[in-house]
Amino acid sequence: MIKKIKASSSEKFIFVFLIILSVATFSTYFVVKNKCLFIKNFNPKDITFREPNNIAILNAPCGNVIIELYPNVSPNAVQRFVTLIRSNAYENIAFHRVIENKLIQAGDLEFGKKGKLDYGKIGTGKSGLGTIKSEIDSSFNYTKGSVGLARTFKNDTEDSQFFIILQDEPLFEGEYTPVGKVLYGIEVLKKIKYQRNSEYILRPDFINSFKMLN
Amino acid sequence: MNIIRAILLLFFFITPLKANTIYNLIKIPNLEIYEINTENKLKYLYAVRPFRLGTQKNIVCSNANKKDLKEKYKIIYKNLNRYSYDYLKKINLKYIVLCENLSISELYTAGIPDNIMKTLILDIQFNEDYFERVIHHEVFHIIYLQYKEIFNDEEWIKFNNPKFKYAKCSTCTKNIGLEKYKETKGFFTEYSKSTASEDMAEVYSHMIFLKKEEINQIRKSDPILNNKILYIENKIKQIDNTFTF
Numbered sequence: 001m002i003k004k005i006k007a008s009s010s011e012k013f014i015f016v017f018l019i020i021l022s023v024a025t026f027s028t029y030f031v032v033k034n035k036c037l038f039i040k041n042f043n044p045k046d047i048t049f050r051e052p053n054n055i056a057i058l059n060a061p062c063g064n065v066i067i068e069l070y071p072n073v074s075p076n077a078v079q080r081f082v083t084l085i086r087s088n089a090y091e092n093i094a095f096h097r098v099i100e101n102k103l104i105q106a107g108d109l110e111f112g113k114k115g116k117l118d119y120g121k122i123g124t125g126k127s128g129l130g131t132i133k134s135e136i137d138s139s140f141n142y143t144k145g146s147v148g149l150a151r152t153f154k155n156d157t158e159d160s161q162f163f164i165i166l167q168d169e170p171l172f173e174g175e176y177t178p179v180g181k182v183l184y185g186i187e188v189l190k191k192i193k194y195q196r197n198s199e200y201i202l203r204p205d206f207i208n209s210f211k212m213l214n
Numbered sequence: 215m216n217i218i219r220a221i222l223l224l225f226f227f228i229t230p231l232k233a234n235t236i237y238n239l240i241k242i243p244n245l246e247i248y249e250i251n252t253e254n255k256l257k258y259l260y261a262v263r264p265f266r267l268g269t270q271k272n273i274v275c276s277n278a279n280k281k282d283l284k285e286k287y288k289i290i291y292k293n294l295n296r297y298s299y300d301y302l303k304k305i306n307l308k309y310i311v312l313c314e315n316l317s318i319s320e321l322y323t324a325g326i327p328d329n330i331m332k333t334l335i336l337d338i339q340f341n342e343d344y345f346e347r348v349i350h351h352e353v354f355h356i357i358y359l360q361y362k363e364i365f366n367d368e369e370w371i372k373f374n375n376p377k378f379k380y381a382k383c384s385t386c387t388k389n390i391g392l393e394k395y396k397e398t399k400g401f402f403t404e405y406s407k408s409t410a411s412e413d414m415a416e417v418y419s420h421m422i423f424l425k426k427e428e429i430n431q432i433r434k435s436d437p438i439l440n441n442k443i444l445y446i447e448n449k450i451k452q453i454d455n456t457f458t459f
Contacts, residue, residue, distance in 0.1 A: 171247070
């Protein structure tokens with residue numbers, strides 16, 4: 001005859017605790033894994049824009065980044081940027097340089113393409129359209145969310161690479177050609193993969209798509 | 215080849231992250247913004263800790279104390295504010311770094327110009343008596359570096375007495391006096407006799423610093439300096455014809 005053993009209250013407590021712990025661990029795994037969980041994804045169709053023709057939508061792993069372009073500030077740079085956006089040149093291009101809460105950079109069309117990444121050369125690639133002149137004489141406040149064209153150490157070497165700043169950078173004025181500003185989705189940019197010990201990213205995130213609203 | 219690539223990549227990914235905007239822009243560490251909202255868009259930065267530069271780390275400068283900074287900034291600002299944004303853009307000068315006890319290879323110096331980085335490092339404790347004029351002297355070095363093809367040392371040397379010879383370099387002589395000669399005889403100061411480019415910088419800084427009447431007087435009494443002044447005037451006009459001394 002099997003004698004039924006009654007669980008003590010401490011055993012019951014440990015049992016309940018283990019169940020709670022396993023549920024918490026299991027759910028945390030999904031929460032932690034999904035870095036985009038609390039990021040709002042803006043739908044441009046739900047928003048009314050003052051200048052809809054100057055709106056570009058960059059789709060990153062955590063959602064849309066809605067950017068207003070400033071052709072009045074930097075006409076040539078914006079023209080180049082729009083040309084590349086309209087030709088879908090930025091699709092599947094890596095965010096190859098990311099500094100936590102400071103800056104993200106992408107747009108190396110030559111060495112930053114998904115499947116053809118060249119870690120030795122990334123950041124030095126060209127678009128094939130040639131370089132354009134820097135447009136740095138206008139006053140422009142490089143506040144958080146500003147978008148500019150990257151260049152080499154010299155002026156007049158802007159091509160396809162661009163950066164978006166995640167904090168105010170007043171010293172960028174007069175250094176880099178501005179092209180626009182993020183209106184919505186700065187939190188999406190903060191979730192782009194970065195490394196604490198390097199500006200350049202191993203197995204980086206990619207631009208899913210980059211399109212003009214109209 | 216693959217091993218070298220792997221080593222390079224490893225180095226690339228273990229390099230510590232320096233997310234310092236000023237360092238990224240002008241490659242000088244330990245600086246902070248002093249003032250950036252100026253009319254001619256010059257950006258004034260100051261050393262918060264000593265820094266060393268150059269491949270040999272032979273350029274050294276210390277952080278300045280706040281009181282000195284405040285005092286000297288006013289003087290530097292007043293002097294550099296006479297240059298327009300357009301002029302500064304043409305000569306490629308944008309950043310002014312303020313620090314103390316600036317030296318290069320253990321020789322103290324008033325300033326170090328770097329036209330590539332658009333930067334002029336100034337020692338705010340340099341010779342009180344000639345501090346203001348020396349600022350313009352250092353500005354000229356930026357101009358000289360930026361327009362090497364315009365300023366010709368050989369042409370300049372011809373203005374001097376044929377028997378005169380400059381020292382081999384600006385630090386190769388003990389004659390470094392900055393006091394203006396009472397009788398100029400072709401040179402504004404003792405330091406003018408060090409090298410052709412230092413002589414040009416001395417002429418330029420005196421043209422900026424002295425009153426117009428004084429310069430006219432010197433032009434009348436010293437034919438060599440008259441030629442030198444005319445030379446600098448013409449060359450600066452080539453760079454920016456709106457600039458007036």
